[in-house]
Amino acid sequence: MTIVALIVAAGRGLRAGDGLPKQYRPLAGRTVLERTLTAFLSHPKIDRVAVVIDGRDEQLYDDSLGQIPGDLKAKLIQAAEGGEARQQSVLNGLEALSSLKPTIVLVHDAARPFVDQALIDRAIEAADRTGAAVPGLAVTDTIKLVGKSGEVVATPDRANLRAVQTPQAFQFAPLLDSHRKALAAESLTFTDDGGLMEWAGFPVHVFEGDPTNVKLTHSNDFAEAERRLKGTPMTYLTKLGTGFDVHVFGDGDHVWLGGIKVPHSRGVVAHSDGDVILHALTDAILGALADGDIGVHFPPSDPQWKGASSDRFLADAVARVRGRGGIVDHLDVTLLCEAPRLGPHREAMRRRIAEIAGIGIGGVSLKATTTEKLGFTGRGEGIAAQAAATIRLPEESAS
Structure with a gap:
């Protein structure tokens, strides 16, 4: 042979x-x-x-x-x-x-x-x-x-x-x-x-x-x-980014939150599907990368994003981290609204976010709070989310 x-x-x-x-x-x-x-x-x-x-x-x-x-x-x-x-x-x-x-x-x-x-x-x-x-x-x-x-x-x-x-x-x-x-x-x-x-x-x-x-x-x-x-180990630098998103309520019978369709008495007014959790997370990751924000990469003036599923935005941000040799360590979100309630859907959202980001569910934290009837969320006029993302980047690509 x-x-x-x-x-x-x-x-x-x-x-x-x-x-x-x-x-x-x-x-x-x-x-x-x-x-x-x-x-x-x-x-x-x-x-x-x-x-x-x-x-x-x-x-x-x-x-x-x-x-x-x-x-x-x-x-x-x-x-x-x-x-x-x-x-x-x-x-x-x-x-x-x-x-x-x-x-x-x-x-x-x-x-x-x-x-x-x-x-x-x-x-x-x-x-x-x-x-x-x-x-x-x-x-x-x-x-x-x-x-x-x-x-x-x-x-x-x-x-x-x-x-x-x-x-x-x-x-x-x-x-x-x-x-x-x-x-x-x-x-x-x-x-x-x-x-x-x-x-x-x-x-x-x-x-x-x-x-x-x-x-x-x-x-x-x-x-x-x-x-x-x-024989030199990879040196990583930890980067932290934050994100915030808000949408006003409008006509509809559901809202998208954390990649999950949640029944609700109202919908949201948005160019895409209006998922405030995924939007805030996307901005948090882009912030950790110092790479603009969601509007830079997916401008609402572009008709191709009309009604788009927000999992694409988060997946793109994660891909940018990996394209620079980086690692997504942890994603943390707080939902601000009087309704809908997060509890019944929390674990499904955590699983979906982990799936989109390609990380373990232990790297996804999801919380909710009301604003004690104060402000636009307290009056039930809209919904908001704030997020933080922790990533690691190779030292030479982090500057």
Whole structure:
């Protein structure tokens, strides 16, 4: 049995920011590609290693091989030139390997330099046993399937979901044949080889991935990778933001609060669904990020937000935190009104807020108070909420 690793290194890595393509960027003194190649070249079961590169990067590729010992470099075959998209690059690499007639091929993204020997072992075993297999991790966040206008179409059971990584492992001949068929079919684009094999009619199995086998995509990923290699822990700064929202009562038979439809004798006058709890929380998170307010990101003058569900606003604010490598720690809300009463709906709201924010329910606090018949809430003219959000941001992204 001949086993070959195909390393896909032809991309430009634009999401990682300006500079060299990400596979050629240094990580603690060695390029990303060198680290990835060494993992496969040093594996005793890998017979040969092929790399697909952009033709403009030949010198960068040669430089990346500089620190790899000669006995390991002997496993390398001549680099193949990539195509305009990943799918074409993989096909070019497979065609370059066809004369070797390997039994198994492992297709791996160059931007995953932390692949270890145990994961490679599992990939080889899975390909030998099943013919087509991909590494996957159980999904811990709730996943939403959304339509073109952002509405939720479905919420898949996350127990059946896996986040897929590389190396993906296949019997070589069926993978090459499937790629050729996809090329002949035209206008078919697949984000991974497992998906292409599914389209071609092959059963694709999932084996256990590795949470440390991260893909370097954004600039924050490189900063974290440097810390990991140098043994330096991530330093976070805690940020606190507050938010406040108010809506006047109007005609209607319900109000939206905390993502839950609550029966009431009145509705609210609002451009969106008027959920004061979610609006206040959104502003609190944006405040902790120092990133404007809900009106900046979702202006009421924009007709697309007419009647919009406010869970989209909160989810967007949370995504902004995570996009900067941050963590949402705690959300705290106080509802101010004479009615409706919060108590019967409190736990459902807490669960819904936790679901939207992707945090545990223990990180959501929800309280209510009246204003002792004082002011517009005391007179029953409207409803208000004030919120606080505590987040942590990586030190370099917190300034």
